[in-house]
Amino acid sequence: MEAIKLIKTEEDYDKALKQLEIVFHAKPDTPEGDLLEVISLLIHEYEQKHYKIVPLTPLEALKYEMEEQGLSQSGLAKRMGLSKSTISEILGGKKQMSINFLKFMHNELGIPAHILLAY
Template sequence: MNLKVIKTETEYNQALERLEEIFDAKPGTAEGDELEVLSILIDKYESEHHAIDLPNPIEAIKFRMEQLGLQQKDLVEIIGFKSRVSEVMNYKRKLTLEMIRSIHKSLSIPTSVLIQEY
C-alpha cells in the first residue's frame, strides 16, 4: 500500500482492510514496518474523526458501581448522606469538588470524567 496521510473515509476503510491483511506481519520486515506506520496513520485519523466523548459523570459512576458490585447505599460513605447520594444519582444535585475527589479516590473514576457538565 502507498502510505500517506489518511484524509477521507474511503482511504480510512482501505487502510483498515490493508491492516487486516498484514496484521500478523513479523517486526523488522517490510510488512512489519508498513503495519507499524499504518497503525499510526489510522490512529491519527480516528482521533480526529471518530473521537469518543467522555461518558456522563453519573452514568460513569453507575457503571463503575456495577463493575464493583456496589449499590447506591454504598456511596453514602463516599459522597455523604443518603439523601445527597439520591439527589446526585437522580441528577437533582451537582457533584461538588469534594465529592469528585472522594469518588475519584474511592472508585478510581478519572476526574476528567467527573468534572464534566451533565
C-alpha cells in the same frame, strides 16, 4: 498487499484495518514496522474524524463505575457515609458533587482525575 493511500471511505477504513492485521506484530525499524506505523497513523486520523469518543462527565463516570462494581445507591451511600437521598440527588443532577465526593470517586472508585476535573 495494496498500496497505501489516505482513508476516505468506510471501505478504505476496512481495508486499512485488514492491512494492519497483517503487519501488526512487525518489528520496529523494518519495512513492515514502517508500514505498521504509517497504517496506524492513517487509521488514527480517520477515527478521530469519524469515530470521535466524547469523554464522560463526572456523573456519567460515577454511574458507569457503580454499574461496573455492582454498587447500588444504598451501597454507595454506606461507603461514603452519606444518606441515600443525597446520593439520589447527586445521581439525578439536583445536587453538585463536593470536593470530598470527587476525591472519593477518584481514590475509592478509581475514576481518573482528568475526568472529574474536566467539567
